[in-house]
Amino acid sequence: MDRYAVFGNPIGHSKSPFIHQQFALQTAEPISYEAILAPVEGFADSWQHFINAGGKGANVTMPFKEQAFALAQVRSEGALQAGAVNTLYFNDAGQIVGDNTDGVGLLHDLQRLGVVLAEAKVLIIGAGGATRGIVGPLLKAGVGQIVIANRTQAKAEAIAANFNAKVSAAALTDIPMLPYQFVINATSSGLTGQRPEFDSVHLAHCQLAYDMLYGASPTAFLIWCQQQGVQNTADGLGMLVGQAAAAFALFRGKQPDLAPVLAQLKAQLAL
Structure with a gap:
């Protein structure tokens, strides 16, 4: 089973593990996905430890997006424009690729709206x-x-x-x-x-x-x-799911269905 994670500090509030687990169930992809609390000045070491233990890729949230940008060996156009990376994975050459799916996530949500x-x-x-x-x-x-x-x-x-x-x-x-x-x-x-x-x-x-x-x-x-x-007003929950879906597609090559996961998250928040 391939391992993925989200790195942040703080990270306990993250919805990413739930979202990616739902995407994995949808697409029948055998992955695990966890939240990792990294030291504020120790993201690179935490990433390397995760990779050494079999990690295949990760999402990155505050305050590590700029450190992830510096860590990446190949950067997408979106990452270069943003000067920040929220998705790390490996290409066929074994290089660390950094991407930024935040903008894609926003566009997904605006399209939905x-x-x-x-x-x-x-x-x-x-x-x-x-x-x-x-x-x-x-x-x-x-x-x-x-x-x-x-x-x-x-x-x-x-x-x-x-x-x-x-x-x-x-x-x-x-x-x-x-x-x-x-x-x-x-x-x-x-x-x-x-x-x-x-x-x-x-x-x-x-x-x-x-x-x-x-x-x-x-x-x-x-x-x-x-x-x-x-x-008309909207919050960023749909953007969160959209950026996660774009990251999942980079990880696994499959585009998940956003709608049911967004509905589940809204129901959880309403409790």
Whole structure:
């Protein structure tokens, strides 16, 4: 039985073992999948120990995505654009391949939600690793314009500089007045019950407000968007399942069905 894992710190909350076990049952793939708590400064050693014990590949969550990027010997286009890796596996030559499936996961979920991205204007709040992982895939999906807004504008500018003129940066207090169809919260503000502070005028044309975090109840950002009249909101649970499915396909060469696993996770959160 081939071994896979997810590395993080903390990691006890991770849904990845459940998700991949469900994918394995669907596809009749004989794998095991576990959560591994790695020391903050010891990811590379933990990875090597896992591989020495027969590990075939892994997912990587915070705070190890940049360390995984450095560890990879071959990097996908998505990983290079993001400067971060959330999936590690081996190619036929035995090299460590690093990929980033976060953006693919987001697109899977937006497709599930019936979102039309062609020529859309997108506002992304936050300029961390989560944002770096989704800008490239959104451009590939055909969006017309992306504005990255962040409390520290320089961080947003550093991300925008990696892409074409469709991507620009702004401070949270100086967001360009555009008819944004989609607003994505890529900050971790919801972890503390907060929301990013920006003017509600930018929600006037919003067709979908999306928070990359998820939980048993809506985040403060999504509640605020609903209060401002946004009709459609969604959290990042579907993105989580989507990025896991893309990783599973890299591991095993089979594309699992996302819908039943997403339904099971929603039911678990509702308990």
